[in-house]
Amino acid sequence: MPHRSRLLLVHVLVACMFLVLLGRLWQVQIIDGDRYARAAVEDHTRQVVLPAVRGQIVDQRGRPLVRNRTAMTVSVDYITLSRRPDNGRAVLRRLARLLGMPYREIARKVRLCGPKVGKPCWAGSPYQPIPVAEGVDERIAMQIVERPEEFPGVTAELQPVRDYPEGGLAAHVLGYVGPDSTRGGGPYGVRFVGRDGLEASYDAELRGREGSRQLVVDSAGQVLRVVREEPPQPGATLVTSIDAKVQRVVEKALERAVRKTRPASARSGAAVVMDVRTGRVVAMAAYPSYDPSVWTGGIRPADYKRLTSAAHGQPLVSRAIQGQWPPASTWKIVSLAAAVDAGYDLYGRYDCSGSYRVGDRSFRNFGGIGYGFMDLRRALVVSCDTIFYRFAYDMWVKDERAKRPAEPMQRMARAFGFGAKTGIDLPGEAAGRVPGREWKRAYWEQTKEETCKAAKTGYPSLAKTDPQRAAYLKAVAAEHCATGYLWTPGDAANFSIGQGDVLVTPLQLARAYAALANGGKLFSPRIGKAVVGADGRVLRTITPPVVGRLPVSGKTLAYIRDALAEVPRSGTAAGAFAGFPLDELPVAGKTGTAEAYGVNDTSWFASFAPADKPRFVVVVVVTQGGAGADAAAPAAREIWSGIYGLEGKRAALPGGRLTDRLPDLTGGAK
Known part of the structure; x- marks a missing residue:
């Protein structure tokens, strides 16, 4: 009887297991069948970006500054090479000899980017052809095409590349394009984006809209068929104000x-x-x-x-x-405007002496020449320094006595747009510098440890080659260490003639x-004038905004x-x-x-x-x-x-x- 009970229990357990298995099969095949079918297909599909033809950049009369041209481009299929016994090294060596390129250069171009792989490398999809050489002679390209047994996975075809019909003209303005490092590799392919100049500032318009191609691949990565393809849309043309x-x-x-x-x-x-x-x-x-x-x-x-x-x-x-x-003295238009705004007579006469004492230091006119009394017009014409030293020192004395220094020259400089970026439509613009009391203290706080150390030790290595300069720098460091936080009369005098710590860019x-x-x-200057679509429609015009008025x-x-x-x-x-x-x-x-x-x-x-x-x-x-x-x-x-x-x-x-x-x-x- 006990044996029969145990046998019955085993039958029940087996029956339950079959019921669970049948239930799971029902769920997988009937209830979740579509989901698993989609996952199986997705596991074998890859999406590749089809880059759009980038728009051109032209000058104000339509003369092309950047355009596209077709170039014979040799590319390598990463998947095909990776399936070869030696990972394609022999193929790449033959290709390097044919192209006259170092093998190492080609090998680095076709490796996939990753955490431990630095540039140069391929940041795009392994299912895209990887370009290794552009502008290849057609005779060399034909050798690749006609000898597929020697160059498996290597193709040669015409592709659009950036062309500069004026050579290096306006190179810094135009900028350049490169792979988008923010996207990296993966299934989406490589995207070329503007990395500097107008190419970067107007990248969204110039780039156009990418297309895509969905591929079905087998377990070895071999492409079986194209499932879906969306063609790219070409980029717009940027019309500039450059002539x-x-x-x-x-x-x-x-x-x-x-x-x-x-x-x-x-x-x-x-x-x-x-x-x-x-x-x-x-x-x-x-x-x-x-x-x-x-x-x-x-x-x-x-x-x-x-x-x-x-x-x-x-x-x-x-x-x-x-x-x-x-x-330097190009700055004097600011100082003159500040002086007049502070109450000095525009039509008055002022002494252009050979030197002028500011605090405990004598500041000389250029060349030490004195011109006598003159009006402000003449002061600009001959570029008299000492008149502006007087203005600066008088304003400094007044500010020192005030609870809240007005700093009229600094205020006028900022009104002229100095000390801030102009906002031009180019990346990487510098802001320049308008120094004053607050800046001087902040700079001293940042550098006092280093300068106080230099005041003690000097500059031993420099002293061996240029003792005079080393001594000068040590003296400057000692002064900065002790009182570098103070805005001195000398600072004010230098500021008035655009010297000292004042910095400007040519554009400012x-x-x-x-x-x-x-x-x-x-104005906030602009170089872009209009964006024109591939069909000739004006998509937008670009007008330099007025960002201020001189007081x-x-x-x-x-x-x-x-x-x-x-x-x-x-x-x-x-x-x-x-x-x-x-x-x-x-x-x-x-x-x-x-x-x-x-x-x-x-x-x-x-x-x-x-x-x-x-x-x-x-x-x-x-x-x-x-x-x-x-x-x-x-x-x-x-x-x-x-x-x-x-x-x-x-x-x-x-x-x-x-x-x-x-x-x-x-x-x-x-």
Whole structure:
């Protein structure tokens, strides 16, 4: 009987297990069957991005600055190679010999990016062809196509790539494209995005809309069929305010000016041309520059090292918006406006002595020359320093006695747009610096530990090669350690003539002079003018916004403009403009000579023309170029001649006229 009970219990247990199994089969096949079927299919599907043809970038008349061209591109199928016994190494070696490339370079390009795999690597989908060489000769490409047994998984076909018909023209403005590092690898493929310049700022419009292709693959990764495909939509065209002819004039003039400087290792500079009426940038250049085609197909490590190397002048730096220097005497338009706003007589006469004592230190006029009493107009024309020292010291004394210092010069500088980014439609812009009491204390707090240490130990390594400079730096460190938090009379004096800790970018100075020239409107500059769809429709227009107005009366602005019109005739720029047809094109401007210990002066010239009815601003800076009249002013003269067709040059803009109409992109460039 017990045996029969145990047998019955076993039968019951077995029956229950079968019932549970049948119930589970029912759930899997009937209730959840669709879900598991979908999961099985999804497990064998892959989605690949189909990149859109990127839109072009053109100048104000429709001349292409960046466009697309077809290039013979050799690509490798990662899956095919990975299935070979040696992971495709033999194939890649044969391919490297055929293309004349190092094997290591190709091998690094086709490996998949990951936590332990640094660039260069492939950040896209392994199911996409991986490009390893572009612009391949068609005869070489045919050898690949005709010998599939030697090059399995290798293809050669025409593909669109970025093309620069003007070479390196406006390279810093245009920028470049590269793989989107924020998305990485995975099933979605690689996306090329703008990484700098206009390519980055207007990436969403230029990129277009990607398509996609859904593939079914087997367990080995072999593609079985295409399930679904959505075609990409091409990107829009960006019309800019850049004029290619003016840009070429500016770049040539800047290069000539910079190449004359010594030492060669310090050669750099920048220039900006802006429309004072609209705030649009007509040309913007930096030196040294580079050819943006170096990015096409992926930049080589050696090229990237060269572009970022200080020994080669860091050509990747856009000095027009990222370079920061003391503006020197070009700054005096700010100091004069601040002095008049503080109550000094616009039509008064002031002593331009050879030197002026500020606190316990004597500040000299340039060259130690005294000119006697003069009005403020003459003070700008001859660039008298001591008059502005007096203004600054008087304001400093008044602020020291006040409970809340007014800092009128700093306030006016900020109203001119200094100390803040202009908001131009380019990435990476620097803000410059407007120093004052708060900044001085904050800077001291940040650096006092380091400078107090230097005050004690000095600079032993530098003392071996340059004892005089080492002693100077040690003395500066000792002073900063003890009283570096104080805004001194000397700081105020230096501020008044654009020296000391003041820093500006060439674009900031151009914007300030544009506001002076147009009667007080402070623009946020723009380079983009319009976005035009692939079908020719204008998707949006881009207008530089007015972000402020100078707190300066029209009478004072007119007075300053009149004074600057005399600078190229009889002032500090007279030598640089000797023989220039000023009666035909009256140029107004201001030289600047920024001094720094141990190196040559930085040369500035800020100008606008025609002086009586301003249309353009031209600003040039040349590092270690000497006085403002030595390098920057002659370069500006060359630019003005090139724009208007003077001194035997062909006019880049006949009559100084820009077009207000958008170019007809369907009919070709004009």
